[in-house]
Amino acid sequence: KLGDDMISLKEDPVVIDAPAPFEDSGINKFNGKYYYSYCTNWDGAKNRPTTNNLGVANIAYMVSDSPMGPWSEAKVVLKNPTSYFTGLPSNDKNNNHHCMLQRGDKIYMFYHSQKMAADMGITMGYRTTGVDLVTMDENGDLTSSMTTEGVSQVGSFNPYDVVEAETFAWSDGTSTIVGPEKNDGRNNRVLSSIDKGDYVGLEGVDFGSDGAKSVMMSIASATNDAAEGTISVYIDKIASNKKVGEITVNANKDYQYFKTKLTKTVTGKHKVFFKFSVKGILVDTWMFSKEEEPQEP
Template identity: 35%
Template sequence: MLKVEAFATSDHTASITTDYINVEGGDVVYDVQQAVAEIGLKQLNTGAIGKLPGYSNPLMSHKFGADPYALVYNGRVYVYMTNDAYEYDSNGNIKDNTYGQIKTINVISSADMVNWTDHGAIPVAGANGAAKWAGLSWAPAAAHKVIDGKDKFFLYFANGAGGIGVLTADSPTGPWTDPIGGPLVSFATEGVGGVVWLFDPAVLVDDNGSAYLYFGGGIPNNPTAEQAAHPNTARVIRLADDMVHTVGAASAIDAPYMFEDSGIHKYNGKYYYSYCSNFAGTHPDGMPPAGEIAYMVSDSPMGPFTYVGSILKNPGAFFGVGGNNHHAIFEFNNEWYVVYHAQTLSKAALGEGKGYRSTHINKVQMYEDGSIKSIQADMEGVAPVAALNPYQRTEAETIAWQAGIATEPSTAPAGSSSNINLDVTNISNGDWVAVSNVDFGDKGAASFTANVAGNVGGKIEIRLDSPIGQVIGTLNVKSTGGDQSWKLLQTEVAAVGGVHNVFLMFQGGDGSKLLNLDYWQFTAAGSRK
């Protein structure tokens, strides 16, 4: 049994050291599970930054991701995000995000809304991107459509505020290509006159296969009260059947106090256009306060839209760090959700946001008349909607919570369900990675297999439920001869059944990069190994 010291602090966390357990009040407890029950998984100080075990926000904590957009396909939710990454000054210090270096888009996916698989960064703009004509890749939107009997995927992105491009693929994770070699929407597009910022796309493929692109934003410099209240900078345009050309002129959407962040979804035959309100002037009662997500409703995807109200306050109201607001509303398994960004991870890591954003998720609920209830943003997020099957290959980059790790492209072959493979890297002594809601069934597991590589090696300790939970097995990893020299290793585990969180704890020489982890899998009791 692992013995640790855990004591509650004034900020409702708990610290952990070795030797024994000391819970708040001074009582010494030698039962780890009792300690976890008394302290609470969410209050343990496990080394995790920004996303504590037990919570589901932000979606990932090993990298940033902003301006989220969700695509549901084949039982999974794919979330595409602007790839915020640290910028540094000449002295190597992290500086405020300028957003001027972003040329890739991050994508993650989940079948259960809690364990998210990192599919890496899509090269979009610049010399190394699919759209070499573009200088930036902001605020993605994604769509799926069957064309000529084949699944096709479309990724729309903003080239800064100067135009919107489109990429295509045969898979939601790529590889992506540029079908037209230039912008899909530019300032030369009919109907965009008066738009200040030509960015922030959203896309809707309607039930009959027709498709529409929503975009735009901004207000004039030094706006009058009328210009602040009615910027008329939001647009919608019909997409051609091939999804990579437009049809006709763009139509204006008179969204009150429009700023940016177009969103679109359909519910009970009505079309819901949502957006982020601006920060200009005084917003009267009945209009969206500054920096909030508001929405309008129409009987037609092209409008006209009627303003309804505000549904999601600025992130500063929930997390103590503000900034812009960006969201997407989607349906998955007959439930509605919103993804949005906030500077919670960067605040936890840096003490302030500095403009680096992370994606969160919360439920969306409607009244009987179809209007949207006010959304409560928080760190707790949503509960899992499905269990993780431990007897199938699970990518190491499928993560609920982590401490200290990173991900990278891998040379190991990808699994059968993907054409892109990553591995977990940057693993040092004391780091860990975990998945949630793992269902071992009634018979339970007998062994654990992992595909590993590394020059140093170490140990992977398998724990249940928490970083100080029951150890059911330890995989010893010796040097494989290289960080991409892969070897499949196996160890027996104690019989375990039922549903648990699984924590893979890494041990080895201090200060060393121990190993890389590609994937893992349990073998069920009674199965052939």
């Protein structure tokens, strides 16, 4: 327990005596109960026969009325990725990390697996993030799984707010790095490693009934040299008949806004794609506007 000053301890720490522990642990509070979850180790039945039911590199959990314990007997909420996907490396090379969170009346399980890398024929151990729902029964027991479909989008993006450029559902060729500090002092990242032909895309962008007439992006050169080119804006998919704008870029090392008027007013909910015909730039944010000449935030 923390002291009243929130930086000291009020009492000695209590060890959570979790069976077959490895790493990746945390505590959630669901329906007034505390759920401690973690990844089990690789010792196997021979070295821990009494906890063999917890498996190898599975996500186990225990329940308590208090974060200080005592805790219930451990159970498995999420098995190793090899239990759900074919074509993965052997179990001993598939680690299992997770994070549970509750939004409204739904509990979500975030995890990683080598499923995408395996599908691409990549065998270097790269892992990508997935998310599926957690089911809680009347006894408070949890179950979850890993799927290729994942979960449905829970909300829409407002394109008239400032959107961080590193927010995307799809990306080809790009990365992110630490960017300029925001006025409120919070950490900031920007889209980076951009080359010609790269793109990013976002799902569920709601332009409303009035619609967008222009778009702007905050961009800087990744070096001290100027970076020139264009960024094409597409709706729904990257295709010539879905292109609604093109931003001309002439960037230097300082961030500045580059704008363009759209070829038509965009209404309703869509996917949005930005495809780069420029290299060596950093993109901080983007924002659409209902006006033909967007106002900088």
